[in-house]
Amino acid sequence: MLDAALERNVDLDYSCKEGSCDTCTVRILKGMENLSPVREEERDMLGDDLIKEGHRLACIISIHGPVELVQEQR
Template identity: 45%
Template sequence: MIELKGRTIEAKVEAEAGLSLLDLALKHKVDWGFSCTRGTCARCRCLVLEGMEHLEEITDAEWDRLDDDEMEEGYRLGCQAIVKSGAGTIRAVNKTYF
């Protein structure tokens, strides 16, 4: 189960391996901020409150866009945070910079 919280819409959705948190938010009409879907704009930044272990490793795009402190706190880019197969509970909140 994945819980996604956008600006005004929240959804509980089934985990789908290989999809990003942004993919799932868009698929389920959660109002998740984004511009590029490639990890260059960082508008899809989110705070993973639970289940970081159920996401693929941090990508080069995230290393380029996020500070070390942000990653330690649990921030990821929604477009780069890919759900692993057999994922458990993941909770994420869209926390765009602007």
């Protein structure tokens, strides 16, 4: 999703682009059903509580429909 967002000039912070930092963390506001399932490295990086609150790693998720998100200062 990160690459698609950057190609569309969406301004998102990122660093590693491989799921090993949390710089690209976004919070999904709408469209969670349009995201790929949570991967183990994503769960390890963010933890269950953030995942339940809708946080995901933009660089390792894929989308197959409309999604609304924010990137919050952490």
